[in-house]
Amino acid sequence: MIPKYGDIMTSPPFPRSGVCMDDEETLFNVRESNLDTGLRGIPVGTCQTSYVDPMEGVHYVGYPVEDLVDLEEEDVIYLLLFKELPTKEQSDKFRAELVHRAESLPTGALRVLESLTPGSGHPMDWLAIGIMALGTAEATGDVRADSMNLIARMPELMARVFLLRGGRKEQLKPRNPELGLVENFV
Structure with missing residues (x-):
């Protein structure tokens, strides 16, 4: 029998040789309730230069990214490095x-x-x-x-x-x- 997607197999579709996984010791069981399939609300990393808000979008050093799109690239890099927007003199x-x-x-x-x-x-x-x-x-x-x-x-x-x-x-x-x-x- 050739298995189809979603079929539950009660026996392996191919002959086994040697040690099979059924003979190995179970270290732990994982149940569906143990799985968290998303990271919503769970910090997985922190960053001092940016954050993402689901309603307000991406921010760099507190500035919404929309406010930065018209700046020169070097000025955005300056912002990320020094945590402030440069003056004209600093930018030059x-x-x-x-x-x-x-x-x-x-x-x-x-x-x-x-x-x-x-x-x-x-x-x-x-x-x-x-x-x-x-x-x-x-x-x-x-x-x-x-x-x-x-x-x-x-x-x-x-x-x-x-x-x-x-x-x-x-x-x-x-x-x-x-x-x-x-x-x-x-």
Whole structure:
């Protein structure tokens, strides 16, 4: 008999050999009433930078995400790092610091990405490898400095992953320091 979806089998559909699960000791029983199939109202992680309210939506550092969509990306990053929106002067200084930190990807990290076979693996695997290579090549031990370096270099890293994985190395272009993070990625 071939089982159909939802059938309850009283005997196994295939012959068994060796030790079967029926011969093993039961460690504990789980009943349906023991299962909580949702995490509504149960905190599974806490975060100081954001929260989600089922009625009010996503908030970053207390600001509804709708209020942040028209800001420059660098200003939202500033908000997440420093817990306040930047003034014009702070925004300009922060942008300049990101531009300075993004001047070049470490050669070792570039070699790691270039050694991968185009078309292989998932793009997220390539990105993870690139992030690890960046961290290995230039970790300072200062969490804020390492975070800023990674943020500043992510657009170029993602663009390289996209082009190298696609076998289009010849389309790589140098980043333009006059452009912001997103514009350099595009």
